[in-house]
Amino acid sequence: xxxxxxxxxxxxxxxxxxxxxxxxxxxxxxxxxxxxxxxxxxxxxxxxxxxxxxxxxxxxxxxxxxxxxxxxxxxxxxxxxxxxxxxxxxxxxxxxxxxxxxxxxxxxxxxxxxxxxxxxxxxxxxxxxxxxxxxxxxxxxxxxxxxxxxxxxxxxxxxxxxxxxxxxxxxxxxxxxxxxxxxxxxxxxxxxxxxxxxxxxxxxxxxxxxxxxxxxxxxxxxxxxxxxxxxxxxxxxxxxxxxxxxxxxxxxxxxxxxxxxxxxx
Numbered sequence: 001x002x003x004x005x006x007x008x009x010x011x012x013x014x015x016x017x018x019x020x021x022x023x024x025x026x027x028x029x030x031x032x033x034x035x036x037x038x039x040x041x042x043x044x045x046x047x048x049x050x051x052x053x054x055x056x057x058x059x060x061x062x063x064x065x066x067x068x069x070x071x072x073x074x075x076x077x078x079x080x081x082x083x084x085x086x087x088x089x090x091x092x093x094x095x096x097x098x099x100x101x102x103x104x105x106x107x108x109x110x111x112x113x114x115x116x117x118x119x120x121x122x123x124x125x126x127x128x129x130x131x132x133x134x135x136x137x138x139x140x141x142x143x144x145x146x147x148x149x150x151x152x153x154x155x156x157x158x159x160x161x162x163x164x165x166x167x168x169x170x171x172x173x174x175x176x177x178x179x180x181x182x183x184x185x186x187x188x189x190x191x192x193x194x195x196x197x198x199x200x201x202x203x204x205x206x207x208x209x210x211x212x213x214x215x216x217x218x219x220x221x222x223x224x225x226x227x228x229x230x231x232x233x234x235x236x237x238x239x240x241x242x243x244x245x246x247x248x249x250x251x252x253x254x255x256x257x258x259x260x261x262x263x264x265x
Contacts, residue, residue, distance in 0.1 A: 023069070024067070024068070024069040025066075025067065025068055025069075026065075026066070026067040027064075027065070027066045027067070028064065028065050028066075029061050029063070029064040029065075029078075030062075030063065031061065031062050031063075032060070032061045033058070033059070033060045033061075034058070034059055035056070035057065035058045035059075036054075036056075036057045036058075037055065037056050037057070038054075038055065039052075039053070039054040039057055040052065040053050040054075047094060047095050048093070048094045049091075049092075049093045049094075050090070050091065050092045050093075051089075051090070051091040052088075052089075052090055053087075053088070053089040053090075054085050054086075054087065054088050055085075055086055055087025055088075056085065056086050056087060057083065057084075057085045058083065058084050058085070059081075059082065059083045059084075060080060060081070060082045060083075061078075061080065061081055062078065062079040062080040062081075063078050063079040063080070064076075064078040064079075064081060065077050065078060072118060072119065073116070073117065073118035073119075073123070074115075074116075074117050074118075075115065075116040075117070076113070076115050077113060077114040077115070078110075078112075078113060079111065079112060080109060080110070080111055081109065081110045082107070082108065082109035082110070083107075083108055083109075084105070084106065084107040084108075085103075085105070085106050085107075086104065086105045086106075087104075088101075088102070088103035088104075088106065089101070089102050089103075090102075090103075093142075095144075096142070096144040097141075097142055097144045097145040097148075098141075098142040098144075098145065099139065099140065099141045099142065099145065100139075100140040100141075101137065101138070101139050101140075102137065102138045102140075103134065103135075103136070103137045104135050104136025104137065105133075105134075105135045105136065106132075106133065106134050106135070107131075107132070107133040107134075108130075108131065108132050108133075109130070109131045110128060110129070110130055111128070111129040111130070111131070112127070112128065112129050113126070113127060113128035113129070114126070114127045114128075115127075115128070121208050121209065121210070122207060122208065122209055124180070124207070125178070125179075125180050125181065125182050125207050126178060126209075127178060127179060127180055128177065128178055129175070129176075129177040130175065130176045130177070131174070131175045131176075132172065132173070132174045132175070132188075133171075133172070133173055134169065134171065134172040134173075135170070135171050135172075136169075136170065136171075137168070137169040137172075138166050138167070138168050138169075139166060139167045139168075139169070140165065140166040140167075141157075141165075146165070155232070159194060159228060159229050159232055160192065160194060162193055162194065167192075168192070168193055169190065169191070169192060170191040170192065170193070171189070171190075171191040172188065172189070172190050172191075173188055173189050174186065174187070174188025174189075174199070175187055175188065178205075182204050182205045182206060182207060183202070183203075183204055184201070184202070184203040184204065184205060184213065185201065185202055185203075186199065186200075186201040187199065187200050187201070194225065194226045194228075194229045195222060195223060195224045195225040195226060195229055195250060196221075196222075196223045196224050196250075197220065197221070197222055197223075198219075198220065198221035198223065199218075199219070199220060200217075200218070200219040201215070201217070201218050201219075202215075202216040202217045202218075203215045203216055203218075204216060212258050212259060212260060213259065214257070214258060215255065215256050215257055215258070215259065215262065216256060217254070217256055218253075218254070218255050218256065218262075219252070219253070219254050220252070220253040220254075221247060221250065221251075221252055221253075222244075222247075222250040222251045222252070222253070223247065223248060223249065223250040224248075224249055224250060225249055225250045225251075230249070230250070233251060242264055243264070
């Protein structure tokens with residue numbers, strides 16, 4: 001962790017010092033692994049405060065290259081940048097409102113990426129592969145925060161929390177990748193006390209990354225739903241005049257098209 005932290009401090013210093021010049025910075029790393037325990041950071045700014053506690057943290061770098069020239073271009077490529085942590089607690093407060101997040105374990109990695117951007121946008125299609133594994137997470141908003149929720153927002157929160165005042169996420173598994181021809185693929189699952197969500201996505205995007213991605217196929221499996229959530233989804237179908245296919249104790253949703261105007265199948 002110390003290696004990565006010092007690296008980004010150095011990059012920040014270089015960027016600040018030479019932001020008005022044509023300085024070119026190039027850095028490379030082979031392999032590196034670092035660990036840290038009992039990590040703590042606290043931020044306070046007027047009526048805002050945030051605290052982060054991590055029992056154990058581990059990070060890994062392999063074949064990392066980083067290059068930029070001020071006011072011209074930015075490029076990075078590499079094999080692996082990953083981090084895993086356990087025993088995480090995040091406290092955020094702003095005035096009387098706040099949220100407490102406890103995470104049992106998280107693992108995240110960026111693999112085989114190549115990103116090259118200049119003033120005109122990407123020089124080539126960004127390429128990357130990203131993975132996430134999140135386990136045993138509990139999100140507890142303050143009473144003042146939930147008190148200001150609208151009727152529909154409160155209904156959703158109440159279903160997800162089961163009336164306990166806290167949303168529990170047992171597990172999130174996911175991976176996302178983009179290829180040189182702009183093809184995006186993603187697959188994952190979310191396990192909640194009220195059911196399970198499976199996600200399978202295929203999409204495409206233009207090289208300039210400015211246009212809206214086109215969804216070739218998005219499949220959502222809502223399985224093992226509690227009776228309350230299933231009844232709530234039935235109400236949504238009636239109100240929005242859409243139809244979800246039934247699948248076991250849940251539903252299957254298939255759609256395609258633009259995000260702003262999807263087509264349900």
